[in-house]
Amino acid sequence: MAQPLPLKEEQVVLDRLIKSLAQSTLRERTFHETYYSHMLTTPSYKEGTLVSHPPNRLEKHVQVPIEESFIVDGDSLLYKNPSREISHTFSLQEYPALATFIVGLRALFNGDTEQLRQVFVVSISGTLDAWELDLSPRIQTDEDGVDCIRLAGERTYLRTIVIHETNGDRSELQLDRQVP
Structure with missing residues (x-):
C-alpha cells in the first residue's frame, strides 16, 4: 500500500481524481465479486455488470450464479x-449501511468531493496514475454497517472496490476496464 499523502497534496490529488472519475465516459463495467462472510464456510461469487447513470441511478445486474438486479434510483432500491x-x-433508509455505500458511489461518479467528505473520512494515497482511496463513514449506522470502503485504480479506471463491514465480512469487486 502506498504512503498517505500530506494533507494539502491529498486535497489536490483527491479533487483531481474525483473530477476525472466523474468525467470518465465509461459508465458500464463488468464485475467479479467475492463475498467473505463469517456465516459462510466458503466465499460466494457473483459476476455481472455495474451501470452508472448520474446523478442518482446505479444498477448492479448479476448474471452468475443467478440472474438478479439491484437498481437504485433516488432513495429507492428495486430488487429483481x-x-x-x-x-x-x-x-x-431501511438499510443505512447500503445507503452510506450508495452515497459514496454517487459522490464519486458525480465528482462531488464535498459530499464525499461530508459522509466519509477520506484518505488517499499514491498518485493519479496509481491511487488508493479509503472511505470510513463519519457515523456508524448500526452493528452490521460499513467499516471502511477501499477503492483502487489507475487514472480514471476504478479497478477494485473492497467493502469491509463492522461484523468482519467483506466484499471484493474487481471491475473490468470495459464491457465485452
Whole structure:
C-alpha cells in the first residue's frame, strides 16, 4: 500500500481524481465479486455488470450464479429475481449501511468531493496514475454497517472496490476496464 499523502497534496490529488472519475465516459463495467462472510464456510461469487447513470441511478445486474438486479434510483432500491418471480422496492433508509455505500458511489461518479467528505473520512494515497482511496463513514449506522470502503485504480479506471463491514465480512469487486 502506498504512503498517505500530506494533507494539502491529498486535497489536490483527491479533487483531481474525483473530477476525472466523474468525467470518465465509461459508465458500464463488468464485475467479479467475492463475498467473505463469517456465516459462510466458503466465499460466494457473483459476476455481472455495474451501470452508472448520474446523478442518482446505479444498477448492479448479476448474471452468475443467478440472474438478479439491484437498481437504485433516488432513495429507492428495486430488487429483481426473475427465476423466483421477485420484484420488490425498498427504501434506502431501511438499510443505512447500503445507503452510506450508495452515497459514496454517487459522490464519486458525480465528482462531488464535498459530499464525499461530508459522509466519509477520506484518505488517499499514491498518485493519479496509481491511487488508493479509503472511505470510513463519519457515523456508524448500526452493528452490521460499513467499516471502511477501499477503492483502487489507475487514472480514471476504478479497478477494485473492497467493502469491509463492522461484523468482519467483506466484499471484493474487481471491475473490468470495459464491457465485452
